[in-house]
Amino acid sequence: MPFSNVAERREQPPTLAVSTVIFSLRDDERTGRKSLWLPLVRRTREPFRGQWALPGGPLGPRDSLLDAAANNLRDTTGLIPRYLEQLYAFGDLDRSPTRRVVSIVYWALVREDDPHDTATSVLLDDPNVAWFRAEDPEVLGNLAFDHREIIEYALWRLRNKVEYGSIAHRLLGERFTLAQVREVYEAVLDKELDPANFRRTLRSTPDIEETDEFLSGGKHRPPRLYRYTGSTTHPLESENIS
């Protein structure tokens, strides 16, 4: 351990790191509904060796914050999310037991079946990366650093955001049924919604556009597919990955 006491390490200039909370929608046998999952990486070094943590790493001198988050994510998990938004900067003095670290945390929404998302292969092969239910108390209770608070804050932000904006499409594919959008809302808000009323409100927003296609294969009338148009987020919050 590089510093023997708190006073000493506090004199060091703060280190800058970047981490990411990634949410995806997956089936949850426990509830029968879909719910939110997130990938974690196992720490291979002290402190917190062996415990699960958010993917992250130091800020390189040549990377913007966003690039640093995206690059690190690619390297540690194989994920290349289309959507990455800054969540919060965490800078308390005692976040890490060994050094003063300020972490800029990003959050991402990914789709299980995204073609960009090469993660499936990487994640399956690497025992140090795995997906967990975002609200599993077992998981949240044993994370490294202050990552529990970070995830809980990310969940809070997600809920707030889904309520008054449309980010649901980021968890879905290019085309989607209204029932899929409803599943997103149900997973995030954790309650059931009336399909008919939900349809009515969604169709009244200008952001979602009907296509001529239908999704067949279910044991029922094939639902129409829709497409997302429009952008309600601030430029700062919708930068694209370079």
Add this chain to the structure above:
Amino acid sequence: MPFSNVAERREQPPTLAVSTVIFSLRDDERTGRKSLWLPLVRRTREPFRGQWALPGGPLGPRDSLLDAAANNLRDTTGLIPRYLEQLYAFGDLDRSPTRRVVSIVYWALVREDDPHDTATSVLLDDPNVAWFRAEDPEVLGNLAFDHREIIEYALWRLRNKVEYGSIAHRLLGERFTLAQVREVYEAVLDKELDPANFRRTLRSTPDIEETDEFLSGGKHRPPRLYRYTGSTTHPLESENIS
């Protein structure tokens, strides 16, 4: 200038700084209504010497991010806001022409007549600190660094926030009339609101409580004073200044 070219300075570890956008509500003769004002400090050193900039400074090794913002604000402007919330971390490579700087930006809402707010004296005596209309194009067009974008983003966040939460009371005193709350909304949203309807909606929220007092002195029927109760913000976003 410490580094002669871009490639060289980019190899340096990023410097961490903290800045703050402070909004206050003041009379605006131009519109007749109240509008948002913010204090800026004149830069005394290169780069951007002589131009106006947000108050800010480097992150000290012993300060949390919030403390750093609060302390710096006190030292440069004399302001001690009750409310300080993290806005965003700005970290693009070319924000500063001389060094790589990552700035954690906070934003604050202060009241003109806050007893905490010792700023009046300091601000009046110091020619390098002054208040400006937050949306004055003259001012926004001549700021140092990327501070124009930062302020515009802060305004955007403020509008979003005031729409679905109650932060108006932070710009007002302990007790306030409903008309004062309406003035806040009118200033932030930049449109007039119907007093009767506004009253109806405000009184239906549980966050605002009637008192037995009335405000006399106006040339009209004295309005009842109200008090704010309740807290809708996430713990992370309502930390108190130490």
Add this chain to the structure above:
DNA sequence: CTTAGTTCTGGTCAAGTTGACACTAACTGG
């Protein structure tokens, strides 16, 4: 003292939105 001017405050009404729910449409699988 009266009256004009002002804002506060309570109310009404029509239009729009929301939640609950009934019912028909269109597919699959036996």
Add this chain to the structure above:
DNA sequence: CCAGTTAGTGTCAACTTGACCAGAACTAAG
């Protein structure tokens, strides 16, 4: 072709919203 399942439409009552009216309660002018 019939049962099962979800898609999608329609309706109704309750609630919310915006526009506006009118009385209440103060100050200031005469």
